[in-house]
Amino acid sequence: ELKVEQNPLFLSMQEGKNYTIYCNYSTTSDRLYWYRQDPGKSLESLFVLLSNGAVKQEGRLMASLDTKARLSTLHITAAVHDLSATYFCAVANTGNQFYFGTGTSLTVIP
């Protein structure tokens, strides 16, 4: 079974600072996803990364994928309070079944 690990589990950062969330997975996969979840809400799709070296950016968030290292990163630039949420990475197997990481709970402090 695919194992997906994220770190850190909890992240408290000041507005304006940069930080990176890491996602490691155990077996080969051709797709990695990042989702955002606000408290009490469902999951919102952020990025789909398909190939080695893929980089995608949306606003202050940038995601990258290294399939050889089985590692994805979610980089936050100049954090703002609105980014406070829990971020999950997920890896899909060939049957399009998703395996999620433990999540990173991000709190941005004004």
Added chain:
Amino acid sequence: DAGVTQSPTHLIKTRGQHVTLRCSPISGHKSVSWYQQVLGQGPQFIFQYYEKEERGRGNFPDRFSARQFPNYSSELNVNALLLGDSALYLCASSLAPGAMLQETQYFGPGTRLLVL
């Protein structure tokens, strides 16, 4: 366009009871997956259905079952409820398993189940 819908939004049951959760996928999506999210953890894959056939099953006991209907909506059934079944149950829809490499799953709002 309507997204993925789930019902009910909240449910309280007692141990040993049975529960049925419902999901309607995005129009045009033929694949539905179910996930269990325990508080403080990531969603765990339970089932995937496509064209009314089970395409995948996660590591859950036989008390969990599901089905998909001709209109692609789906039900998740859980028998003999345990306290540990308390969780947010998420339904996700997609076009079809592996239809496109960049295919993503779109999640519904979830059903929050509390077992007392």
